[in-house]
Amino acid sequence: MYILSAATLGPGQDTASADRRALTEDAIPLDLQALLKTFTEQDLRRAGHFAELAVAGSQLCISRLKQPLNQDTAVYFSTGLGEVQKTVALFQQVMDEDTGLVSPYSFVNSVSSTAGFYVAKAAGLKSRNLTVCQEEFSFETALKLAQTDLENNEVDFAMAGGADECSHPRAEHMHRIQLEDSQPMGEGGGWLCLGKASRHAIGEVLMVMEITGDTPAAWLTAVEGILSPWLKKGHKTYLLPGFRLEEANINNLLNRLPEMELKDYLDYCGCFHTAAAFGLASVFDETRKLKFRSSERPRSLEQGGGVYFHINRNTYGRTMIVGVHAFPW
Amino acid sequence: MISITGIGAVSSCGSGIKPLVEHMHEGRDSSTPLSLFPLPFKDEIRVNQVKSAPSGDEGSRIDAMVLNAMEEAMAEAGLNKKKLSDSAFILGSSGFLFEAEEEYRQQKEKGITKPAPLARRGSGHVASRLAKRLGIKGPVLTLTTACTSSANAMIAAANMLKRGEVRRAVIVGAEALSAITLSGFRSLMLLAPNGCKPFDAKRQGIQLGEAYAVLILEPNKAAKNKLCGWANLCDTHNVISTNMDGRLIQQTMAGALSCANINPGRVIAVKAHGTGTIDNDIAEGAGMRLVFDGKVPTFTALKGYVGHTLGACGAIETAAFLGCLNAGFIPPAIGFDQQDPSIGISPIKSPMEARPGYYMLNFFGFGGNNTSLVLSYG
Numbered sequence: 170m171y172i173l174s175a176a177t178l179g180p181g182q183d184t185a186s187a188d189r190r191a192l193t194e195d196a197i198p199l200d201l202q203a204l205l206k207t208f209t210e211q212d213l214r215r216a217g218h219f220a221e222l223a224v225a226g227s228q229l230c231i232s233r234l235k236q237p238l239n240q241d242t243a244v245y246f247s248t249g250l251g252e253v254q255k256t257v258a259l260f261q262q263v264m265d266e267d268t269g270l271v272s273p274y275s276f277v278n279s280v281s282s283t284a285g286f287y288v289a290k291a292a293g294l295k296s297r298n299l300t301v302c303q304e305e306f307s308f309e310t311a312l313k314l315a316q317t318d319l320e321n322n323e324v325d326f327a328m329a330g331g332a333d334e335c336s337h338p339r340a341e342h343m344h345r346i347q348l349e350d351s352q353p354m355g356e357g358g359g360w361l362c363l364g365k366a367s368r369h370a371i372g373e374v375l376m377v378m379e380i381t382g383d384t385p386a387a388w389l390t391a392v393e394g395i396l397s398p399w400l401k402k403g404h405k406t407y408l409l410p411g412f413r414l415e416e417a418n419i420n421n422l423l424n425r426l427p428e429m430e431l432k433d434y435l436d437y438c439g440c441f442h443t444a445a446a447f448g449l450a451s452v453f454d455e456t457r458k459l460k461f462r463s464s465e466r467p468r469s470l471e472q473g474g475g476v477y478f479h480i481n482r483n484t485y486g487r488t489m490i491v492g493v494h495a496f497p498w
Numbered sequence: 499m500i501s502i503t504g505i506g507a508v509s510s511c512g513s514g515i516k517p518l519v520e521h522m523h524e525g526r527d528s529s530t531p532l533s534l535f536p537l538p539f540k541d542e543i544r545v546n547q548v549k550s551a552p553s554g555d556e557g558s559r560i561d562a563m564v565l566n567a568m569e570e571a572m573a574e575a576g577l578n579k580k581k582l583s584d585s586a587f588i589l590g591s592s593g594f595l596f597e598a599e600e601e602y603r604q605q606k607e608k609g610i611t612k613p614a615p616l617a618r619r620g621s622g623h624v625a626s627r628l629a630k631r632l633g634i635k636g637p638v639l640t641l642t643t644a645c646t647s648s649a650n651a652m653i654a655a656a657n658m659l660k661r662g663e664v665r666r667a668v669i670v671g672a673e674a675l676s677a678i679t680l681s682g683f684r685s686l687m688l689l690a691p692n693g694c695k696p697f698d699a700k701r702q703g704i705q706l707g708e709a710y711a712v713l714i715l716e717p718n719k720a721a722k723n724k725l726c727g728w729a730n731l732c733d734t735h736n737v738i739s740t741n742m743d744g745r746l747i748q749q750t751m752a753g754a755l756s757c758a759n760i761n762p763g764r765v766i767a768v769k770a771h772g773t774g775t776i777d778n779d780i781a782e783g784a785g786m787r788l789v790f791d792g793k794v795p796t797f798t799a800l801k802g803y804v805g806h807t808l809g810a811c812g813a814i815e816t817a818a819f820l821g822c823l824n825a826g827f828i829p830p831a832i833g834f835d836q837q838d839p840s841i842g843i844s845p846i847k848s849p850m851e852a853r854p855g856y857y858m859l860n861f862f863g864f865g866g867n868n869t870s871l872v873l874s875y876g
Contacts, residue, residue: 249620251593251620257616259681263677264677264678268538269537269540269684271681271684273685276682277737279682281592281593281621281647282644282864283864283865285865286734286737286865286866286867295734295749296731297730297731297732298730298731298867299730300641301639302622302642303625303640304623307620310637314657317661318657320661341617345617345620379637442620483626484626
């Protein structure tokens, strides 16, 4: 499964690595109107912030394709929490007030398939459209479904992406994601346009797999068994740790595989369920400057060819690994 | 070929496939006034709610219901918990607001003046929790494409099985009633004051329902029921309603027939989505006329029995329909009385004999998500 284009959308609207700034505090919900207007003339006034995040990221990814978007491209959209802000508003309208009045727009935006609808509408797609919701593994699961369908010849092209929004008060949001207080709250997402042929590809998905390892030693051995062949082949190899991967796991892995380099993408996007989409798409970032972006560029993720492994765990002790090869360019 | 080796259900008709089939054979309504929680408006709302939760579970209402349906499906498939462990577990639901609402009410009852809304984790948590309770170590995923969620779960499972990624897949459709959902549909003026009347000239909207269903899918096993074809397409005409010209519904149904490698003439009957809303029934009627070139076969709709169970309707209506076929009949559509000239076709009003062959099932949802399945019986 080849990667034809990639895009990230982080809390600083830093859509390319050269402009990426490390978060110094919790993210605040992005204002995406200006960004959206650069991509689509469609009226998205009725779409909520969550849907805007999904549409902006997907449109950015489409804009980077080196070939026209195939109209049969299937959409595999993922989210951990879905629409939060409108659903919270609905709670207040329904559970706290006795009027029975509910905003129809809030309700429609809270429906699980709405963001996927707007992604398809903005892209002019009428093809397969799935929304996956699996907490920390939402994006990994969507990517796996895309891989299955591409390899089964069910679809010829796919877009796999993820998005999650943040909300305030912080404590309530952190509770929903089961985050520790020391972790930065984030929002954003990432998208990959995928195909079966290597023409115009910027990279390749090497694996989307779940591993078992009931003890820390067994876990380490299992992960090492998957990663070390790539190191032996002489690839420059990077570890992208997901937000639920404990520091001890990261350190043990880097001790065992010292040639591997750490890329802590969470510094740039904060923690949210689909941060993996941001992390994996960020390795393909292009450096071209877009006019709406800030000129400040204090830090950036290094670019270049390499093999990247995103590893995350969930609260049930499961581990998922996604491996991608970013082609040199 | 994907075999459906076990089905189980808990619905407003009762616990198990048998009471569902009995209701459908007798054309019996199972709706009642809502009694599960208060609503912020005075209108009496009729729903299809599960009357009593199955006993023997100290966890959530949702878990109790799913585990009950699971037991029935496993028994039919001849599986025990050990054999289930390497299965995929794929859940379809529109979400689990019910649990978050329940927690919110409990906090208010305890005197907390500003309880946290949406205090529960994302929808994926329920699948992870249930898979753990069942000892499932295979892939766990949740599809949330509104009313097509659990139908799309079957498609995802079929593709995993085709590729040999897993030995079997457990499909769960789960939908509990929610005050927010009921209020939302009311605000869209889509709740029927006179019950669900799919395709009827006097239809006025949907009646919401609660249901839990399980289907076990395995490749190439001897079974009466098989999943032969499928398609899912997105109609971007409007976020809450399907294009009334029926073209995308036609394309979805045609895609499923093509996937099954059969022509439309081989379809014995269609289980329509049949929400009972004015626009959607017109669109589905138009789609069926287009795909069958005007010669629409026998068709029926099941929401008069179990209500519109949103994300669960793919699983519960498939399980119910298969239950009826296996009992030898195609169930009639209750609530239908008089043909709508703008639709021009009518569902069956009494049970018909089920012949071996191909059957088609439609599921359409918010966000223009359209899914059709082709099943075989016999």
